[in-house]
Amino acid sequence: MSAVIQLKPATAPRPHYPRPVRDVHQLELTTRCNLKCKYCPHFPELPRTKEDMTWETFEAALDLVKFFVRQGTQSELSLTGIGESLLHPRFVEMVARSRETIGPQRQLTITTNGLLLDDALCAELAPYRPAVFVSLHRPEKAAFAVAAAKRAGIFALTNSQFVTQAFNWAGHQVNWTPMVCAPRVACEYLRAGWCVVLVDGRIATCCLDATGASVVGTVHDDPETLALAPWGDARIGCAACHMEVP
DSSP: OOOOOOOOOOOOOOOOOSEEOOEEEEEOOBSOOSOOOSSSTTSSOOSSOOOBOOHHHHHHHHHHHHHHHHHTOOOOEEEOSSSOGGGSTTHHHHHHHHHHHHTTTSOEEEEEOSTTOOHHHHHHHGGGOOEEEEEOSSHHHHHHHHHHHHHHTOEEEEEOHHHHSOOOTTTTOSOSOSOOOSOOOBOHHHHHTEEEEOTTSEEESOTTOSSSTTEEEETTSOGGGOEEOOOBOSSSBGGGSSSBOO
16 A cells, blocks of 8 residues: 655745845935924934934945946935935935936936925926925925926926825834725835935835834945845834735
8 A cells, every 4th residue: 555645735935034235215315304294203203313414424325326226226216215305405416416326217206395396496406307206295385396396397296195095104103093095015125125225324124114223234334245124023113014025
């Protein structure tokens, strides 16, 4: 009689972490903001220091971007973060240097609440062809910002996700609403190897990390040593986020 072989049920392979960082997706130029919206870690008070990125740190961040450009893994570059980027006193210079670094083909993204975006500023930005996204937290201001960006040919979209696709900031870091209605999608940062350069030059692996708990290095580290993995605990981080770990 032949032996009976019992097969174990197939199991899905475990995702391999840590994964290498392959793309600087965001540069956080400032942690200062000229609004204090409830749907934001600035309300009631940001848990990090409010400051502007130094030019030295900015250039070091662009050196990291250049590395990934040479590797062929850098995609778009977004000048955004916890703060309002247009508050940086050298913002236009930073946009110019960013475009020079990523080349003419990659998208250069700017996100803003629109309070400082007028025709004069749009005219300064237009030669660098940024894609400008305007949030609708203050619609009476955003309307004029959108119109100015359209006249300059740099308008992309408006952002009303805090109403239409609210998420929980990776574990209720803001006291906004218990109703999370953002789509359940895989985290692109973990999937593609994206990172965020924080205002002080530390490298975080999560765009929703208001505290800096997902930091894995700095802009001065060897790029080939930078790696990312799910972060946090059951209260805050990947396990508590509305997005899935791919």
